[in-house]
Amino acid sequence: MNAPQTFASLDALARHLRERLDKKYVLLFAFNGTGKTRLSMAFKDMGKETVEDDEGNEVTTRDTLYFNAFTEDLFHWDNDRRVLRMHTDSRFFDGLQELEMESRIRPLLARYADIDFLIDYATSEITFFREKDADGAPIPIKVSRGEENIFVWCFFLAVAQLAVDGQESYRWVKYLYIDDPISSLDDNNAIAVASHLAQLLKKSDGQIRTVISTHHHLFFNVMGNELKPAQYFLSKEDGQFLLKNTGKTPRFHHIALLKELNAVVESGQIFTYHFNILRNILEKTATFHGFQHFSACIQQFSDDEDGILRERMIQLFSHGNYSLFEPQEMMPENKEYFRKILRDFMNNYRFNPELFPEPPQESVTP
Structure with a gap:
């Protein structure tokens, strides 16, 4: 097996990954604390560019739709009102009101959790419920942290599906960068998440290039078997980052x-x-x-x-x-x-x- 490539910084590694994405998919395995999340942000930031629009105003363009620990920060739980608030100033939420997001998210969420929800776009609030009152109004419930996390993941999947389908609001997406989507799931759900994600990515036919990073062995193996991506092991030594090609064989x-x-x-x-x-x-x-x-x-x-x-x-x-x-x-x-x-x-x-x-x-x- 080839010796690992060495990078002095995460920026250098992110630049290499962008150049390496002549392949449809890149799959990275790395332990927690190596810098996976920071790498995803470095990759995302390299896709930003400030340009002038038709009216001469400066605007920032982007090319990466990402999921990582910061994605969850786009949502905030309100204990008093028992709702999940969306920070809609992010481009992540562009044009969602017209896109019937409930009908896109609901079948994804049903795979993992026995809860329903409603999105109030006027207040940027999401209400979760299992039952309705006599008038048919949802009875709000407080969901667990795990249920909240899986909802955010399904929300992202629905948005990623829009990008894969070429929906106008998400035609700016050239890259998907997904970092550790299953950190709070058990092995059975890890397999399910990996399988569902692979099905979605295959529909893009390689038009959207994808980087996936994880510390979860089973998730890594399932994604490797499903997508046949370029596979790497990322580690850190003496302040430098090492990227080792693990080949196409199953990894024990x-x-x-x-x-x-x-x-x-x-x-x-x-x-x-x-x-x-x-x-x-x-x-x-x-x-x-x-x-x-x-x-x-x-x-x-x-x-x-x-x-x-x-x-x-x-x-x-x-x-x-x-x-x-x-x-x-x-x-x-x-x-x-x-x-x-x-x-x-x-x-x-x-x-x-x-x-x-x-x-x-x-x-x-x-």
Whole structure:
């Protein structure tokens, strides 16, 4: 496999992706904290251009319709009125009142949630309901955060469909950039979201180029199988961004992750965010073997004090500042804990020994 390409900044990487989009689709896999969302914004900003209209006024043109964490900021929940407000100053909402958005969103939303809604374009408010009163008026309800997120996703899908169909208000769209649409969904819904998204994109016949980035292994695999896109693994090292072509073959990311963890253990360059990767593997393994919690993969019995300590360390180092901000190298004692957790896991759950060298023994016992 080719060596990864190196980029000094996200702007340089975004520029490369725009040049690379001679292909219909580009699919990126990257862990949280790598810069996926910032990359999507850099890509979007490169499509902005200030020009003069026919009357000599300066206007900003765009070419990218995007979905990322900032898309949810276009909506705001009002607890007092039990409505979801739209920030309609964004071009995302151009001309929606004439486009019968309810009828476009409703069949998409019905796939994931048992709720209905009405859009009041005059007040820019969305009311959710399940029942109506005796007069036929909807009885407003407060939806969960997950239901709100999936509604926003379905709203975006409906808008993306307008762009794919060449609707006049969205003919400016040359690129779709979709970053992590399924972060709050379980695996079954991840498959459904990936499949539905692939169906929509195939209808564009490549006229709209698309970049999709995700940290979700299953979503990545399904999109790869459905679209046959150019597939890459995005990582960050020493302040630079690495883009590695993963090829067209199915990706068994737990194997790739374990190989990476074995390599860092061997090198001694173990950072706090590696606990986040290890936890991801433990959670997937626990689910596969029918356990309720990843601790089952590191505790030998219920009062296993060492196992309880290791679980607490994984909980600590896979959350908060340790995993979300700039990587920090671990203290020597914590490195030894990491080595032991990984080594015991590899011993208890047998993997192909040809793929993995014998993990080095820890020098001291914590």
